[in-house]
Every structure is written in structure tokens, then in C-alpha cells.
Amino acid sequence: MVDAAELRRACAAAIDGYGGGYFHGRDWLRAAFLEVPREHFVPDRVWWPSRQDGRYPLLDRTERPRQWLKAVYRPLAALITQIDDGRVRPEDGPAADGCFTSSVSCSAVIVDMLHHLDPQPHERVLEIGTGSGYTTALLAQRVGAPGIVTVEIDPDLARRAADNLGALGLAPRTVVGDGEGGYAAAAPYDRILSTAAVRSVPAAWPRQVRTGGVIVTPIDTPYHTDALLKLVCDGHGNATGHLIKPVTFMKTRAQRPRRSYGELGWPGWSEHRVTVGADGQRIRTEGR
Numbered sequence: 001m002v003d004a005a006e007l008r009r010a011c012a013a014a015i016d017g018y019g020g021g022y023f024h025g026r027d028w029l030r031a032a033f034l035e036v037p038r039e040h041f042v043p044d045r046v047w048w049p050s051r052q053d054g055r056y057p058l059l060d061r062t063e064r065p066r067q068w069l070k071a072v073y074r075p076l077a078a079l080i081t082q083i084d085d086g087r088v089r090p091e092d093g094p095a096a097d098g099c100f101t102s103s104v105s106c107s108a109v110i111v112d113m114l115h116h117l118d119p120q121p122h123e124r125v126l127e128i129g130t131g132s133g134y135t136t137a138l139l140a141q142r143v144g145a146p147g148i149v150t151v152e153i154d155p156d157l158a159r160r161a162a163d164n165l166g167a168l169g170l171a172p173r174t175v176v177g178d179g180e181g182g183y184a185a186a187a188p189y190d191r192i193l194s195t196a197a198v199r200s201v202p203a204a205w206p207r208q209v210r211t212g213g214v215i216v217t218p219i220d221t222p223y224h225t226d227a228l229l230k231l232v233c234d235g236h237g238n239a240t241g242h243l244i245k246p247v248t249f250m251k252t253r254a255q256r257p258r259r260s261y262g263e264l265g266w267p268g269w270s271e272h273r274v275t276v277g278a279d280g281q282r283i284r285t286e287g288r
């Protein structure tokens, strides 16, 4: 029988092999990853995120426990827990089509996001997109569950996540609602982490973060990928920051429809000025 703790250790080793070591030498992050049983947050039936023979395969813990557990600890895979807001059901088997609407996030990406978020012990953190509660549990290892407010728009997912967390003795404030509004009742926060992508960062987020506090969120870009965005807040509702790297995430519910990139503030293609010379190539954005 494959042992979950053994697979978790192997997964941690693989994660540390990516991009110069995704734990970035942060001992707390590695310890948190090794402490949290990811399998506890994964439903018995989940979809694998890549098509095989035209369909997304269903992984069934009861029928094939070994295959299911190995998938839980594949470092670069998110496991799909919901399609089309629950209209496609795991009982129906492999999925031919549909839009992924919730998952247990990819381990390597979550570890990297937590590194960039850089939460400190006893800080107050707002998480948007509770999903299964797995990311919340990792965060709780660092800041402590009482410091976390986690918001999930889907009531069934929120309830399941609260149960999963509770079974491990973790009781963050779990809120059912639209996280684009943040959660003003418990503001100000030291940090906000969103594991749902936005096209436009909601104005409520920097309004609810203290001076010098940080927001980490995936944002849609015109470059055919989302990117990880890190913002530092000024305590007056403004935030400034930069893109870190490409990632792929589900959009927040209200931001699923496409919008014009010009309207969202992105530079147009012709604003990228390219210079080529003996020193090589440079690309800058003009007029911004």
C-alpha cells in the first residue's frame, strides 16, 4: 500500500526541484507542506485536469485508491472538484466538457504563492476562494487559524471546507459570499491571498489592507496566460506592484466574461517598444 506521508515527502522533494527550489529556503513552508495531509481535503471522486480520449478522467478513491492517492501528490496537478458550478456531477463519470469551477489547487503553485505572500506568525489574512480548504490549512500552519478569514462563493464547497478544516482542529472564520467585496467586518488585514483569478483587482481589496500589507492574486493578461500579481498597499485604498510569473487559475465568478484589455488598463501591442543592437534586445512599455 502506498503511504500518504511518503508520497507527501516525495512531492515536497519534487517541488523543491522546480525553479531553484519552490520552498525558497523557507523552513516554515516546507514544514507546513509536510504537516498538512492534502488527501484529507480531496473528495473521493475528482476529475484529472487533462483530457484522455477526449474526456477528463474521473479518479475514484473507492475503486482505485492507489491511483487516487498518487494523483493527490502529483506536484504540478490541480484536482478538479467542480465543473460548471456543480451541474456536471462526479456520479456521471468522466467529463466530456464543461468549465472547471473549483479544484484542490496545484501543490507547487500554492507553495510558490505562499512564498510570495510571505505571511508572518499571528498576522491577519483574508483568503479568497476557500475551495477545499487545503490552502487555508497551509496558511493556518503559519499564522494560526484564528487569524484567517476565508471566503467562498459556493455554499456547498464552503461547508465541506469548514468540515475538513474542523476535523483537523482548525477553525478559521469561513464566510460564504462574494470575495470580490473582501470581508470588511474583520479588516484591516496584513495580507490578502486569492486563489481565483481576476481580470481587474477589486477596489475593496486594497481598501481592507493595512499600510505596507500585501495582496497576492492571479490576474488575467493579454499574453494568453494568467500571471501572479503581488501588490503592496498604502493603507488608503491604493496598491502598487508587479507581475511575478505565469500561472493558470479559474476566474472569480463575476469576472468570467472576457473584457477588453485596453479597458482593463493593459498597454496596447504598439506600446511595446523593442530595441535591438550589439547589446542584445530590450523591450519596454512606452508612455505609461
Ligand SMILES: C[S@@+](CC[C@H](N)C(=O)[O-])C[C@H]1O[C@@H](n2cnc3c(N)ncnc32)[C@H](O)[C@@H]1O
Pocket (backbone or CB within 6 Å): 101, 102, 103, 104, 105, 128, 129, 130, 131, 132, 133, 134, 135, 151, 152, 153, 154, 157, 177, 178, 179, 180, 195, 196, 249, 250, 251, 252, 253, 254
Ligand atoms: C481554484 S479554487 C480554490 C482552491 C483552493 N485554493 C484549494 O486549494 O482548495 C477557486 C475557488 O474560488 C471560488 N470563487 C470563485 N469566485 C469567487 C468569489 N467571487 N468569491 C469567493 N470565492 C470565489 C470558487 O468557487 C472556487 O472554489
